[in-house]
Amino acid sequence: MRSISTLAILIATGTGLMAGPAFTVDATRSAGKVSPKLYGLMTEEINHAYDGGLYAELIRNRAFLDDAQSPANWSVVKDDASAATIALDTSNPLNDKIPTSLRVTATQATKDHPAGVANSGYWGIPVHPKTEYRASLWARAEAGFFDPLTVSIVSDDGRTVYASGEISGLTTEWKKFEATLKTGNVTPTAQARFAITLDQPGTVRLGLVSLFPPTWNNRPNGLRKDIMQMLVDLNPKFLRFPGGNYLEGNRVSERFPWAKTLGPIEDRPGHPCNWGYRSSDGMGLLEFLEWCEDMHAEPLLAVYAGYSLGGEHVKAGAELEPYVQEALDEIEYVIGDTKTTWGARRAKDGHPAPFNLTHVEIGNEDYFEQAKTYDDRYAQISDAIRAKYPQLKLISTTPDAKLNGRKADMVDMHDYSATDEFIKKSSNYGADMNRQGPEIFVGEWAAHEDASARPWEGPSWKLASTPSMKAAIGDGVFMAAMERNSDIIKMQCYAPLLVNVNPGARQWRPDLIGYDALSAYGSPSYYAIQMFSRNIGDEILPVTFSGTSVQGCATRDSQTGEIIVKLVNPESTPQSLPIEIKGVTSLKSKATVITLSASPEDTNSIRRPRNVVPVTTTLSGIKPGFTFTMPPYSVVVLKLQTH
Numbered sequence: 001m002r003s004i005s006t007l008a009i010l011i012a013t014g015t016g017l018m019a020g021p022a023f024t025v026d027a028t029r030s031a032g033k034v035s036p037k038l039y040g041l042m043t044e045e046i047n048h049a050y051d052g053g054l055y056a057e058l059i060r061n062r063a064f065l066d067d068a069q070s071p072a073n074w075s076v077v078k079d080d081a082s083a084a085t086i087a088l089d090t091s092n093p094l095n096d097k098i099p100t101s102l103r104v105t106a107t108q109a110t111k112d113h114p115a116g117v118a119n120s121g122y123w124g125i126p127v128h129p130k131t132e133y134r135a136s137l138w139a140r141a142e143a144g145f146f147d148p149l150t151v152s153i154v155s156d157d158g159r160t161v162y163a164s165g166e167i168s169g170l171t172t173e174w175k176k177f178e179a180t181l182k183t184g185n186v187t188p189t190a191q192a193r194f195a196i197t198l199d200q201p202g203t204v205r206l207g208l209v210s211l212f213p214p215t216w217n218n219r220p221n222g223l224r225k226d227i228m229q230m231l232v233d234l235n236p237k238f239l240r241f242p243g244g245n246y247l248e249g250n251r252v253s254e255r256f257p258w259a260k261t262l263g264p265i266e267d268r269p270g271h272p273c274n275w276g277y278r279s280s281d282g283m284g285l286l287e288f289l290e291w292c293e294d295m296h297a298e299p300l301l302a303v304y305a306g307y308s309l310g311g312e313h314v315k316a317g318a319e320l321e322p323y324v325q326e327a328l329d330e331i332e333y334v335i336g337d338t339k340t341t342w343g344a345r346r347a348k349d350g351h352p353a354p355f356n357l358t359h360v361e362i363g364n365e366d367y368f369e370q371a372k373t374y375d376d377r378y379a380q381i382s383d384a385i386r387a388k389y390p391q392l393k394l395i396s397t398t399p400d401a402k403l404n405g406r407k408a409d410m411v412d413m414h415d416y417s418a419t420d421e422f423i424k425k426s427s428n429y430g431a432d433m434n435r436q437g438p439e440i441f442v443g444e445w446a447a448h449e450d451a452s453a454r455p456w457e458g459p460s461w462k463l464a465s466t467p468s469m470k471a472a473i474g475d476g477v478f479m480a481a482m483e484r485n486s487d488i489i490k491m492q493c494y495a496p497l498l499v500n501v502n503p504g505a506r507q508w509r510p511d512l513i514g515y516d517a518l519s520a521y522g523s524p525s526y527y528a529i530q531m532f533s534r535n536i537g538d539e540i541l542p543v544t545f546s547g548t549s550v551q552g553c554a555t556r557d558s559q560t561g562e563i564i565v566k567l568v569n570p571e572s573t574p575q576s577l578p579i580e581i582k583g584v585t586s587l588k589s590k591a592t593v594i595t596l597s598a599s600p601e602d603t604n605s606i607r608r609p610r611n612v613v614p615v616t617t618t619l620s621g622i623k624p625g626f627t628f629t630m631p632p633y634s635v636v637v638l639k640l641q642t643h
């Protein structure tokens with residue numbers, strides 16, 4: 001049965017079925033340069049993307065500020081011969097930034113029957129074999145308590161100690177303690193917690209408590225290695241941060257507080273995140289920047305522009321001035337000379353060299369604002385940034401805004417559509433884009449499987465956090481469209497990027513990469529993006545497709561002459577597609593073919609992480625005119641070598 005999408009393409013391309021299918025690549029000319037920054041990443045704190053995700057901290061509610069009423073995620077450790085109580089304590093704060101500590105009183109405890117407190121982590125503490133964990137905590141003892149404290153990673157039932165260490169030297173003053181915990185040859189599990197116990201009666205107060213597994217590049221306040229590897233494998237050229245709605249917060253007072261996210265973690269109280277939980281701010285401005293550095297990607301910094309998700313806005317003019325200054329200071333932190341105030345602060349934080357910032361986005365989705373004040377706010381903020389940093393490209397969040405006569409260098413356009421909608425709009429996408437206008441940044445996009453389950457609507461809650469192959473088809477046709485138009489679409493990034501798949505962890509679906517405490521996996525969409533971003537030339541080659549529902553794009557590597565054709569078959573049947581490469585007299589007979597193909601409902605998960613993955617094969621008999629048969633529901637990259 002022919003789908004509506006097929007008909008739409010036939011109408012869009014003005015070609016009847018009678019003409020027979022054809023996919024033509026015009027290699028006689030280039031339709032423009034492929035943007036070298038086309039493929040990037042977008043990220044924000046959503047779905048426990050950082051806390052309980054990429055940020056490797058294992059202790060949840062490490063500063064005891066998640067819940068003012070009770071020590072959330074902390075519980076008493078005791079057995080039938082020991083006893084303890086725990087309580088939040090606001091009368092003995094660790095410092096003026098973290099006003100709450102945890103009082104732990106062991107009322108009955110011995111060496112064989114210790115008592116204390118345990119943290120359950122983010123859906124468990126991951127135990128990996130032969131692994132070193134770095135524990136740190138701030139503690140002070142009540143007079144009369146004598147050392148030591150035992151810190152350990154133990155099974156939920158308390159019977160198995162996977163690793164442990166001792167802390168001694170407590171006094172009645174706050175002091176920081178560190179211990180290394182080493183596991184043996186254990187079976188991986190997340191049914192474990194982190195315990196701090198006393199082996200005698202007494203009271204101690206705990207300040208910030210932290211536990212890190214090994215991190216990417218061994219950064220002390222670093223990132224989870226498995227997820228980082230997956231991100232690096234996407235070959236991203238930039239990272240858009242810190243949002244998204246996370247930049248704005250629900251209220252002006254809950255915007256991303258970049259200045260409070262700097263320095264030692266015991267100086268970071270965290271802040272309420274608009275996605276329904278408190279952010280630890282362990283993932284602070286410097287961590288974002290070093291994350292970019294570790295991926296060899298540029299930071300694309302979004303600065304707060306005076307509008308928050310709940311509808312509050314700051315009036316342009318004098319009221320907005322402190323926020324303008326805040327944005328200027330933030331940029332100074334990123335690129336300022338070390339003689340500047342914030343450049344010096346960056347150096348003090350351990351990174352004297354400025355980062356390679358070229359793009360700054362002003363706000364996020366300001367078109368949702370009822371009061372429509374973006375023109376004024378953008379004008380004021382962009383004037384100030386341009387005056388100080390004329391080299392930066394500025395991005396507006398509102399495509400049709402007049403911006404009080406200011407010109408944005410780029411506009412950010414977001415697109416969350418169902419696969420069928422992407423199929424429909426992608427075949428002719430970009431034809432009406434104004435090549436004289438600002439460059440285009442598709443700063444958030446993703447295909448969801450069906451229009452009946454939009455990411456922000458109820459029915460989507462019943463679906464898995466990460467998308468199925470059906471969504472990857474929508475992603476594929478849209479990426480092909482963006483690549484065909486990458487002379488004007490200079491940057492694009494899928495969103496959201498990350499999701500903790502434990503029940504209750506997510507706020508939005510679909511998401512590209514899923515994980516729990518122990519492992520991570522990529523959705524079929526992840527692999528489709530990887531296929532696109534890792535196989536790309538620098539010249540756009542014009543393509544025409546007619547009499548077929550297959551969509552695609554082509555680029556050429558001007559250094560090697562390689563022609564890279566990307567094709568997406570949205571049909572349930574194989575598609576035999578005559579492909580003509582015009583302007584090339586001969587091609588090497590052997591081509592590399594990368595294929596992602598599965599049933600629309602097929603997907604990956606923690607249990608089946610590699611159920612749908614690309615397969616690389618070699619195809620012979622390639623000529624400037626050849627017929628290629630695409631499997632049903634497939635995304636294919638053909639790498640054709642010229643002589």
Ligand code: AHR
Pocket residue numbers: 044046243244245246364365444495496508
């Ligand atoms: O990606 C999820 C959310 O969708 C982003 O935070 C927001 O910018 C958009 O509406």
